[in-house]
Amino acid sequence: EKAGTGSMTITDYEPPSKVVFAMTFKGWEDSPSIASFLLVPSGDSTAVTWDFSGEFVGNPIQRYFGLMFDKLVGGEYDKGLKKLKALVEAE
Numbered sequence: 001e002k003a004g005t006g007s008m009t010i011t012d013y014e015p016p017s018k019v020v021f022a023m024t025f026k027g028w029e030d031s032p033s034i035a036s037f038l039l040v041p042s043g044d045s046t047a048v049t050w051d052f053s054g055e056f057v058g059n060p061i062q063r064y065f066g067l068m069f070d071k072l073v074g075g076e077y078d079k080g081l082k083k084l085k086a087l088v089e090a091e
Contacts, residue, residue: 008035023054031055048084050077 005026011034012020020036033054040047052070 012036023052048081050081 006024008021008023010019010021012018017039018036020034023033023035025031025033031054033052035050035052038049038051040049
């Protein structure tokens with residue numbers, strides 16, 4: 001809710017190491033962003049990294065959103081990664 005509404009579309013998928021998706025937020029359909037999850041095995045574990053890139057050029061509200069993106073949705077990504085970890089470790 002804090003980050004707004006929109007859609008995510010998987011644009012590249014290379015199991016088991018990478019998922020890339022386009023994120024489009026309502027009201028900013030002309031400025032899609034690219035996010036990815038990269039998975040790197042290391043011994044008995046796997047490091048999962050998420051990346052985000054986008055251009056928030058335009059009105060000042062879009063630029064502010066770009067600066068605040070990590071604060072707005074970073075916590076949601078962290079929650080999702082923790083849930084993923086718990087599911088994997090439970091198996």
